[in-house]
Amino acid sequence: MNRNILTAATLTIAVSLTLAGCTAGTEPQSVTQACDAIAQKIEPLNEQVAEAMNEVATDPAAAVSALSDLESSLKDAANNVENEEVKKAVGSLAASFSTVRSLFEESGNNVSAVDITALTSASTTLSAASTDLLELCG
Template sequence: MNKNILKTATLAAALSLTLVGCGTTNAGDSSAAGSQSVREACDSVTKEIEPMGSRMTEAMSELATNPELALSVLLELETGLVDAANGVKNEEVKTQVNALASGLGTIRELTEQAGDDLTSIDVDAFTTASTEIAAVSTEISALCS
């Protein structure tokens, strides 16, 4: 269960990376909020977090032997999403990206609180956060496609 929980957290982070970048080249320019189109906002977020993709791949490949790396990358992704959201003027996109960062933060915090004994993780809270990440990722994907 330990590795499965951490693997789920890492996969959720990887999923969020994939979905945030999904379809940004097709996002419409007509939906401008805060003087920035959805396309511009999605492209800005993608540009900020895209380089983290290789770090996620590395973290997933070393998950079994280096769970600290996975937590480090989750923090890096969370921080990157917050930074990306801070650079976005489109409130619709900004709100969704902040929600995604918050969900990743919750998973990271729950995993850190469990420490070496991941069987002690609050599974209900973890499941709720994972579900919220998936829902927000879907919303971002729809918004940016």
């Protein structure tokens, strides 16, 4: 199923953001500083999201919960980031995770009832948002 796409995208984002460096200072927030702030906010969720997405077929409710937690953390992090470029990229990523989460919720947490066409489209959008953030924070 498309869970491999979601898992790969989630893990790629997590690893890339975790590897982003941080510089100190009181000047306007740099892209690197903003990326580091985002990474610190979502890093604790990496394992939870990866595990939930790997078991989406057997426990879709856990996947929905993990996606919801990640979405909330991304939104919180974006609200605390001053760099507009990173804020916009993180907001797009959070919206993409929201769409995927909503698809699972709308299916009543029944993986076989998920609209595959919509999930494929959402996965493509998620991948693009991930790529944009990875290019920015890379």
